[in-house]
Amino acid sequence: VTREVTLVDLLDRLLGGGVVISGEITLAVADVDLVQVSLRALVASVDAVR
C-alpha cells in the first residue's frame, strides 16, 4: 500500500485532527478553522470537475 496523499485526506487530518492548544497561547488555530471552510468548498469544486 502506497502512502497515497490527496488534499482531502490531508485536510481531514491536519485541520480536523491533532492536539489542539487553546487559550492565550493559541494564535493561529482560530484563523485556520475559518479558512478550512473555504478550502473545503474549493476541494468540493475540484472534485466536481474531475
Next chain:
Amino acid sequence: VIYVYAIGDPQPGVDAVCEGDLAAFVRRGVARPPAPEHEALARHDRVVASLAERGAVLPMRFGSLVDGERGLRELLTERGDQLRQQLDHVRGRVEIGVRAVWADRGPCPSPAPTGRAFMQAKLDRHRAAQRKADELHEPLAGLAADSVLTLCPHADTAFSAAYLVERAHAESFAQRASSSADELTVTGPWPPYSFSG
C-alpha cells in the same frame, strides 16, 4: 513565535522544547501563521511523518503556534498526564485511513423542492451511510486497537474512518481493507492524527 509539529517521546538531533519525558517538536522564528495551502500542509505532514517513524508522537493540529517556550512548557506540564496516556495509546501503532465514496454519487439531497423533502433526503442519505458503515467499517474496526468513524463527511463520501493498528500489521490491515470493497480508498500509514485530539 514557535510552530509546533508534534508532542512525543524525546528524540536526539531534533529541535524540541522538553519538559520531563515529553518533547514538543518545534520550528522557531515563525513570522506568522502558515496559510493552509497544499504545500504547507504537505510539509507539516512530512515533518510529522518522519518524527513518527522514529518514535511515538501526537501530531499537533496544523497551524499551532505558541508565543514562546514558557507557554509551551506550561502546556506540557498542565496536560502532561493526558498527553502521556494518549502517547501510550498510539505507541507502536499507525493510522490507516479508509474512505467509502458513493458508487452513484449517492442519494444526494441537493435540489429538493421543499424543506421537508430536503430533510427527508438528508435523513435517507445518512441512513444509507450508516448501513454502509455497518457493512464495511465494523469488521475493520474489530481488527483495530481503536477507530474513528465519520458519516457523510463530504458530498461524495458515505463515510470516512481511521483505524489505529500495530505498525507491524499495517500492511496486512490495509490490504484487507482494500480488498473488502471496490468503493473503499485506503490511505496510510499516517501518524496518529485522528487519535490525538
